[in-house]
Amino acid sequence: MKNLLIITVLLSGLFGYTQEDAWVYFNDKPNAQIFLNNPLSMLTQRALDRRAAQGIALTVSDAPIEQSYIDQITAAEGIEVKAQSKWMNCLHIRGSLTDIEALANLTFVNHIRYADHSLNAKMPQTATISPVNKQLDTQEIFTYGNSLNQVSMLNAHLLHQQDFTGSGKIIAVMDSGFSAVNTIIPFNRMFNNGLYLGGYNYVGGNNDVFSTHNHGTLVLSCMSGYVDGQLVGTAPDAQYYLYITEDISSENPVEESYWVQAAEEADRVGADVISTSLGYFGYDNPNYSYAYSDMTGDKAFASQGANIAFSKGMIVLASAGNSGNSASPFIGVPAEATNVLAVGAVQFDEVYANFSSIGPSFDGRIKPDVMAKGQSTTLSNTAGNIVTASGTSFSCPVMAGAVASFWQAVPWASNQQVVDFVKQSADRFLNPTDQYGYGIPDLQLALNMALLSVSDNRNSKFLVYPNPVNDVVSISFPNGFEVAKMTLFNNLGQIVSEKKITSNQPFSIENLSSGMYYYKIRSNTLEQSGKIIKN
Incomplete structure (x- = not known):
């Protein structure tokens, strides 16, 4: 089931599939050394600086995919290239089973992995195709003029009072669209101060991120929104890149590939934090869907990408999901990934919100990792009105902005150290639960611990x-x-x-x-x- 649940009726997925989705992986990158000799050809100086500050070396995974491989796959009969990942040296393709299998004869192809798990297992299977409900479990309740509760719950307001408001940090947001962000009042401050750095629509293959869908608008306002006396985001002075990776018309694994491609771009431009209020578990074609047994931290494509993003020095936060009171209550992809901060939801009084997806992961790891306000969260709608809505879609950006502001306060810290301090400051750190994970962080406490660790370690x-x-x-x-x-x-x-x-x-x-x-x-x-x- 999808954690971004968008109100729409699907017209696709009601009939049998003749096309298959798959990833084709390559043996090598024969021209990788050219990149390694001149990394600025593909990465910005800021991306290189982020790595250097954390002692992270460039690897072959940073090099681009060999263009001749892409050209040959693109020219192959019956094959449509949908997305690509340099980190995993593969292309996401679509075509008939026969045409996809023919690619295995190419000498540079290492292996092919099908989105239909039964094809990988060589076990033929037929299935009844039914659409996945992509409706957003977030409802505007009433106009609400006070965002203090969600900010002060994390003691992020104390960071703001010390001028730690996300300045100097870049947050990449992956979502379904950011309608009206460029025109409504709550984002005027972001544009007037040059805090919007750009974006891309991977679904549409264009630069239009402001007229596709509204979910990202609500999400972004939790971090960057600002209306004096009504709404202050948790990182009002951070800079932002906006990426559309979610196709609202259907539910297909290609969205995971779009997500990874966007994460690679976030890495390229030097982003520090990735915030994503998307999640994957079930697909329109049930053969593509995941089972709870797949939630092992590094099996799903997007989870693999999220872990690699962390290895490049970024912090990835993902909404835990809204399936806590369903028959399948567990956290999905990519929140289940080993190195992702999965953010669950609580109410105004810090009590668990019963829709928030729970842990543990299938291999027994603590999930969710942390909690923030996700029930009746104060935010902006596309009309610029300050309202409330519910879902882990909003607890995630509340936390992501707060983490960015905290990182500003400890610029010497690695992404791993930031994550550690955030977790250790949480109210259930020593007694985590399946509902709360480590609990609600206290970022002022995290800052105190971080400063003390530096002082003590020097002495x-x-x-x-x-x-x-x-x-x-x-x-x-x-x-x-x-x-x-x-x-x-x-x-x-x-x-x-x-x-x-x-x-x-x-x-x-x-x-x-x-x-x-x-x-x-x-x-x-x-x-x-x-x-x-x-x-």
Whole structure:
């Protein structure tokens, strides 16, 4: 089921499919070294600076797809190229099964992955095609002149009082359209201050992002909207790129490919944060749909792309979804991805909103990650009126803007460190649940912890990160210390792992079960203890 639920009646998907969607992957990038010798040919200086600041090296994945491969696939009989991903070195194609299978004979083709999972498993299957309901579970309730609740719930207003309003940070927004953003009052401040940097419509293949659909308008207003005395977004001084990746007329995996292509463009232009109020689980063709068992963090195409985006130094936030009170209540793609901050929804009083999708992921990871106000969120409609609407579509941008403002306050921090501080400041960090995840962050607390960690680490404290952790812990040493012993204990006080470490040397805990552990680091006269959570 789709977490962006848009009110429309589908005319497609009511009959059998003769065309298949698939991804064709290539063996190599024979001209990658040309790019690596001159990365500014494809990436902006800001994108390179973001990598350099976080110690992220360029790789072959950053190089463009070999153009001759694209040309040959495009010219192949019966094949339509819909999208491409340089990160995964593949094209999203559409054609008959026979025409797609013929591509496997090309020497540069590595493999083909079908959107129809049964074709990959070589198990023929027939299915009754029924349309997916793409209606937005967000209703304008009444004109509401106070956005303080959703901002102060995260203590983002305290960041604003310190002039941390997202300035200097770039947020890329992926959605279905941003109707009237260029004409209505709540976005005047964004345009007047040069905060809109551009956009692209991947569905339409053009630059028109302001006349297609309204959902992105509502979403964007939660971050950048500004009407004095009525609405202040969580990142009113951030800069924005707007990308349309959602096709409102149908539900098809090509939208995941559009999403990844937009994420690659966000990377290219140097964006810091990606905010996406889209989600994928079911498709018009049920053979393309996901099952809960697919929610393992890195199986779905968009989830793979989101994880790669994180590896390039960006922070990706995605709405958890609005299926919490349905028969399939779990978080979908890409919110389920390993390195995505999935944002669930609460009410004004910080109580769980019963529509908010729940965790855990199929492989047992904590999802959602964090929560923000998503029921009766204050925002702007396309007429410029300040209203309220409900859905994790809005808790996500509320959080995304707040994270951008927080990152402005700690410009030295990596994307992983920012995510760690945000999670650790949440009110259920030590006792996460399937509904709340780690809970509601306190970004002033996160800032205090971040500043303290810098001060302590310069003097006499080890910095242990990430926390929570998946498989590998890193330990940054204070000045003057080079070697230490790291010991992990379970909740019974039993030693479960012990190792001599040096600064920034990885400490693997992949063999440990999920849960909370206690650590002790000893080096000469310095001893430090703490807690760490294994996802």
